[in-house]
Amino acid sequence: MAAYDVNGTSVEHDEEGYITNLSEWTKELADVIAVAEEIEMGEEHWAVVNFLREYYEEYQIAPAVRVLIKSIKKSMGPEVGNNKYMYELFPYGPAKQACKIAGLPKPTGCV
Amino acid sequence: MAPLDDDKKDVPIFSDYPSQMPKIECGASLDTNTFKAYPEHNEALGFPGELIDNWQEVAIAKIGELAKKNRAFQVYLDACVKCGACTDKCHYFLGTGDPKNMPVARQDLLRSVYRRYYTFAGKYFPWLVGARDLTKEVLDEWYTYYHQCSQCRRCSVACPYGIDTAEISMAAREILDTVGVGQKYCNEIIAKLKKTGNNLGLNPKALRATLEDLEEDLEDETGIEVKIPLDVKGADVLLITPSADFFAEPHIDGLLGYAKVFHASGVSWTISSYASEAANFGMFIGSYENMREVSWRIRQAAKDLGVKRIIFGECGHAWRVGYSFLNTLAGPFDFLDQNYPIPQHILEFTLDEIEAGKLKIDKSKNDEHIMTYHDSCNVARGSAMGPKEGGQFDVPRAVIKAVCNNFHDMERDTIRENTFCCGGGGGLLTDDLMDLRIKGAKPRMTALQQVTEDHGVNKMAAICAICKTQFSKVMPKYGYDMDSVMSVHQLVANAVILDGQETDEADPAAAEETP
Amino acid sequence: MISTVYAVLFYLATFLMVAGVGMKVFKYATTPVPLNIVVSPAPRTKRGVVFRMFREVIFFESLFKSNKWIWLFGYLFHWGMLIVLLRHFRYFTLNTWWWVEIISPIGKLMAFAMLAGLLGLWARRIFQERIRYISNPSDHLMLALLVGIAGSGTMMSYVTHTDIINVKAYFLGLMRFDLSHTLPADPILMAHLGMVVILMIIFPISKLLHVPGVFFAPSRTLVDNAREKRRVSKWARNLPPLPEGIPAKEEG
Known part of the structure; x- marks a missing residue:
């Protein structure tokens, strides 16, 4: 199975780049995944990733995009907290791509 | 692991007309393969x-x-005369040009093996009737091409004998599963559903939190308390809806629409955290046993909650299972109120409410939308609605027209029983098949573009979670915004005015601002 | 001698065809339909289904809607063949039935419709790339066989007439297990009858099974009544029962 390399430590991921052992996530790893996703992590990206991780900690699942956006809107204002901007931050979708960077499992189903 | 690289893909271009023939190219999509399931996924479904x-x-x-x-x-394997009427009917063939995506050619991948081992001609004259041994290459080919069929049944409508490639494709997937070759997307999801009650893996706590959040949104919007009840014993209606309705856009807007309709109608309703999924991927993999097990949860939840009725939300294949199979798989439903259809579709319910005059509607709220409607394949060809033949086409249109002033149908050959699949059905709505999904959407997108040009259509409504997700992903590739696809109940939600609702008109300050 | 060989062949072919198709029909009829998989929109009543199937069988309705060329050629061929076949009753009945008399002149002409249809279908199989791709040698041979039968028959009607009185006597004899009559030693007739024998023999082991098959395709022959009527097949009834209540640990 393929793996990310974080300063010499390897972290396994599945075919699509989601890490297989969620407890192995670190901020450094997030940066490594982001590079692989061709995303440059800024303050706004981190706000999303941090919220996802908090939410996951509480509920063991990623939040609905709407819930995510509402929260970001509260913390960072409506210029950042909207659907369009989320797709600018994470072109392949805030749910899937941001989850990948945040070390969350991939949302499955008809989503 | 970069996201799907758009530059490397063939940039999709519209066809001149929806059913335009592609250039035939053998093996064009031979390398398009979906990830295989892990052992734990297969085993959870009872497969090696x-x-x-x-x-x-x-x-x-x-x-x-x-x-x-x-x-x-049995009959479909025997009866095909290779007349060729189906050959130009599959959206994946039209999109990829790979001849093995022609319905009859897809059937033949399995028919050739059936003939070899089960027919006189195939046993003794295999070369004559195109019979072949089952080799590893054949097995791999099955895996590839039976995962390029969305089981939409458009070919079956074209066939003089009604031969349904979906049945062959389901059987092929079941055979593959039986020997230990499952597809990750479907099997992981079914395994997850058996654990958590839905495809997403949403646990009751998270589901409750999400619903509460949405109730908040509804109250912000309308100024009144509109509930989205969860696990309420003794409610009249159990709503079975795809879990995407709790998670994705524009699905959630549909859920808010159901909530408003239930609120306005005064019917008490509930969602179940145990059966928090309408989708039933057991159908996609052709497994009667798995489909039955998934369906059974609905029965259990209905009994446990003591409801009188079951209503299905907007989900295409779920409605096929609900309408056509549920009674067989999880019936008899003698403990429910027999005065209502079992199960009922939310659109049947909403149309009844509209016709009974129970909903206050302001159609002008949807005036910015010039609508068309995408008939989802499983609803169109695998189910029905209402009392009349063809109700599955007329009921959704009646609801749209009741809440919306601008509606134009797409070309006749691409709607109703001839509707083109969105390109993501049948268990193919997975990122590893994105290339196929984009190509498979081409006939539908071409038909949409025609009505955009002719009538200025800017939005397409759908009643299927898969269609909605698929379109929101592939529409941008064809130059449409991702929110050009809408839930039908999103339109309903826009137009319906609840008793006591704060409206712009009622607010003099807001009214003054509008010129 | 050759007449006896043909007699044996005809008895054998008739037996194989009737028994073979009979077995297939029995198999189709007794194989369960575990789910209602009718392709909608579908009739809500049995009577509606009969009407749907009538339109399919008489007009080839679905084919007409899906492909006009295949419909045209297929329709010419099938209806041409039907009338031609009905006309052949005059060779198997001592006194020709009145309606066979009536259709006989048309029947003679319909051979050309049949041939035109067959050749049209064959041309599509050869020149239309998609259909060429899905064709096996057997598909071409089937057409060759039918063209051969129709062609040789037409030859005997219009070009070199065979001794039809003797042919009729021979077949009337066969039907009464009386093998005293002999067939005229006419190569075209021999070819015609030989090919008919082959067609009869391969009927139950070839795609000609579409003839009974069309009446057993669940996608067309079921009534759209799944919400009202359960259909649990025998094997499904034997599946292990599932629990009625919700297991406590999973309760929300």
């Missing part, structure tokens, strides 16, 4: 974890078993 040693023997025996258990499989 990985390819078993005696797979060939088991697969051949399975063909014989299915022919004995399912008349359709």
Whole structure:
């Protein structure tokens, strides 16, 4: 199975780049995944990733995009907290791509 | 692991017309393969974890078993005359040009093996009738091309004998599963559903939190308390809706629409955290047992909550299972109120409410939308609605027209019973098949573009979670915004005015601002 | 001698065809339909289904809607063949039935419709790339066989007439197990009858099974009544029962 390399430590991921052992996530790893996703992590990206991780900690699942956006809107204002901007931050979708960077499992189903 | 690289893909271009013939190119989509399931996914469904040693023997025996258990499989394998009427009907063929995506050619991948082992001609004159041994290459080919069929049944409508490639494709997937070759997307999801009650893996706590959040949104919007009840014993209606309705856009807007309609109608309703999924991927993999197990949860939840009625939300294949199979798989539903259809579709319910005059509607709220409607394949060709034949086409249109002033249908050959699949149905709505999904959407997108040009259509409504997700992903590739696809109940939600609702008109300050 | 060989062949072919198709029909009829998989929109009543199937069988309705060329050629061929076949009753009945008399002149002409249809279908199989791709040698041979039968028959009607009185006597004899009559030693007739024998023999082991098959395709022959009527097949009834209540640990 393929793996990310974080300063010499390897972290396994599945075919699509989601890490297989969620407890192995670190901020450094997030940066490594982001590079692989061709995303440059800024303050706004981190706000999303941090919220996802908090939410996951509480509920063991990623939040609905709407819930995510509402929260970001509260913390960072409506210029950042909207659907369009989320797709600018994470072109392949805030749910899937941001989850990948945040070390969350991939949302499955008809989503 | 970069996201799907758009530059490397063929940039999709519209066809001149929806059914335009592609250039035939052998093997064009041979390398388009979907990820295989992990052992734990297969095992959770009762299948071997990985390819078993005696797979060939088991697969051949399975063909014989299915022919004995399912008349359709037996008759369809025998009856095809290779007339070719179906050859130009599949959206994946039209999109990829790979001749193995022609329905009859797809059937032949399995029919050739059936003939070899189960027919006189194939046993003694295989070259004459195109019969072939079941080799590993054949098995791989099955995996590839039976995962390029969305089981939409458009070919079956075209066939003089009604031969349904979906049945062959489901059987092929079941045979593959039986020898330990499952598809990750479907099997992981079914395994998850068996654990958590839905495809997403949403646990009751998270589901409750999400619903509460949405209730907040509804109150912000309307100024009144509109509930989205969860696990309420004794409610009249149990709503079975795809879990995407709790998670994705524009699905959630549909859920808010159901909530408003239920609120306005005064019917008490509830969602179940145990059966928090309408989707039933057991159908996609052709597994009666898995489909039955998933369906059974609905029965359990309905009994447990003591509801009188079951209503299905907007989900295409779920409605096929609900309408056509549920009674068989999880019935009899003698404990429900027999005065209502079991199950009922949310659109049947909403149309009844509209016709009974129970909903206050302001159609002008949807005036910015110039709508068309995408008939979802499983609803169109695998189910019905209302009391009249063809209700599955007329009921959704009636609801749209009741809440919306601007509606234009797409070309006749691409709607109703001839509707083109969105390109993501049948268990193919997975990122690893994105290239196929984009190509498969081409006929539908071409038909949409025609009405955009002719009538200025800017939005397409759908009643299927898969369609909605698929379109929101592939529409941008064809130059449409991702929110050009809408839930039908999103339109309803826009137009319906609840009793006591704060409206712009009622607010003099807001009214003054509008010129 | 050759007449005896043909007699044996005809008895054998008739037996194989009737028994073979009979077995297939029995198999189709007794194989369960575990789910209602009718392709909608579908009739809500049995009577509606009969009407749907009538339109399919008489007009080839679905084919007409899906492909006009295949419909045209297929329709010419099938209806041409039907009338031609009905006309052949005059060779198997001592006194020709009145309606066979009536259709006989048309029947003679319909051979050309049949041939035109067959050749049209064959041309599509050869020149239309998609259909060429899905064709096996057997598909071409089937057409060759039918063209051969129709062609040789037409030859005997219009070009070199065979001794039809003797042919009729021979077949009337066969039907009464009286083998005293002999067939005229006419190569075209021999070819015609030989090919008919082959067609009869391969009927139950070839795609000609579409003839009984069309009446057993669940996608068309079921009534759209799944919400009202359960259909649990025998094997499904034997599946292990599932629990009625919700297991406590999973309760929300």
